[in-house]
Amino acid sequence: MQTIHTKYELINALKPLTNIAFVPTMGNLHEGHLTLIQEAFKKTEYVVVSIFINPLQFNSTEDFKRYPRTLEEDLSILKKIGVPFVFAPSESEMLDSLQTFAMHLPQIAYDLCGKFRPGHFEGVAIMVYKLFNLVQPEMAFFGKKDFQQLFLIKALVKQLDLPINIIGIDTVRHDDGLARSSRNSLLNVEYRKKAPQLFQTLNSMKEKAIKKSLSFDEIEAFATQSLNASGWIVDYLSIRSSQSLASPVHDENQLVILGAATLGSVRLIDNIEFCIHD
Numbered sequence: 467m468q469t470i471h472t473k474y475e476l477i478n479a480l481k482p483l484t485n486i487a488f489v490p491t492m493g494n495l496h497e498g499h500l501t502l503i504q505e506a507f508k509k510t511e512y513v514v515v516s517i518f519i520n521p522l523q524f525n526s527t528e529d530f531k532r533y534p535r536t537l538e539e540d541l542s543i544l545k546k547i548g549v550p551f552v553f554a555p556s557e558s559e560m561l562d563s564l565q566t567f568a569m570h571l572p573q574i575a576y577d578l579c580g581k582f583r584p585g586h587f588e589g590v591a592i593m594v595y596k597l598f599n600l601v602q603p604e605m606a607f608f609g610k611k612d613f614q615q616l617f618l619i620k621a622l623v624k625q626l627d628l629p630i631n632i633i634g635i636d637t638v639r640h641d642d643g644l645a646r647s648s649r650n651s652l653l654n655v656e657y658r659k660k661a662p663q664l665f666q667t668l669n670s671m672k673e674k675a676i677k678k679s680l681s682f683d684e685i686e687a688f689a690t691q692s693l694n695a696s697g698w699i700v701d702y703l704s705i706r707s708s709q710s711l712a713s714p715v716h717d718e719n720q721l722v723i724l725g726a727a728t729l730g731s732v733r734l735i736d737n738i739e740f741c742i743h744d
Contacts, residue, residue, distance in 0.1 A: 467544060467549055467550060467551075468550060468551050470553050471553075472559055473555070476600055479551060484512075484604070485509075485512060485604050487507075487603060487606070488514050490518075491517055493517040493534070493535065493536055493537060494648035495539075495540045496646045501635060502607040502608070502609060503547065503549060503607075505633065506607050514551040514603065515551070515552050516555075517554045520593040522585075522588070522593055524586075524589070525584050534652070537554060541554070560593070560596065568588055575588070578706075578711070579614055579701075580614070581702075587615070587618055590618070595626075598628060604629070606633070607633050608632065609635055611637040611645045611646075611647065611737070612735070613722060613737040614724065637737075642662040650732075653730065653732050657730045657732065660696075661729060665736050668703070668723050668725055669738065672738050678742075685705065699728040700725075701726040701727060702724070702725065703723070703724075703727075704723070704724050706723075707721065719742040721741070722740075724736075725737065
């Protein structure tokens with residue numbers, strides 16, 4: 467395994483290669499990341515994994531400081547599974563001290579998570595674009611747990627004509643339904659037992675939406691009240707079109723329920739895609 471720390475080294479190492487698959491991460495690797503890497507290996511032997519905790523996407527300095535950092539353990543895991551290239555740059559390597567360029571994102575970037583995390587998706591978009599430019603992959607793999615992020619990255623690639631196939635991989639879950647996330651390690655024992663309630667709530671909302679016994683607004687309001695009463699602080703629980711992330715029109719049947727809520731001091735997100743049949 468080649469562990470690369472500078473942009474210059476990365477460009478030179480990858481220059482002779484074609485059919486590169488890219489898996490960008492912020493480290494603290496778990497089964498969700500490993501699934502992305504396994505899917506990448508099904509397409510090519512040239513898999514590049516990046517580990518970089520991007521400060522641009524954190525709207526809280528405290529949140530950035532608390533984010534789990536496990537570089538040595540991550541490198542050990544990646545070496546064991548045979549990843550040929552790992553890009554683990556420093557902050558100064560990836561960010562110019564005069565970083566002033568920004569991206570104007572679609573309006574949906576300022577809704578849902580974007581509404582509660584100002585600047586988050588601008589930071590994601592800039593860093594993903596920079597990494598794509600350095601790695602020059604033919605394909606890149608992202609988890610569907612970050613549904614809004616995946617939606618925006620697909621839009622970025624399409625609108626900027628980047629020759630990259632963006633592949634979304636289904637959310638990997640613990641046995642109790644909790645979506646695998648690096649943030650789960652920040653939950654204490656009590657909150658870890660309680661954390662699957664978010665996924666359970668999304669499933670309950672899905673069942674009600676399919677039955678059509680309540681309006682979507684009523685379903686969202688009831689679910690929000692229920693989670694808040696159970697000790698969560700809900701940012702949003704929202705039923706949207708899975709194709710546009712806009713509020714569904716009356717005859718739309720491809721839907722996604724997205725949720726974000728804080729338990730203790732840990733913010734968790736999740737989603738469920740489903741179809742309503744006439």
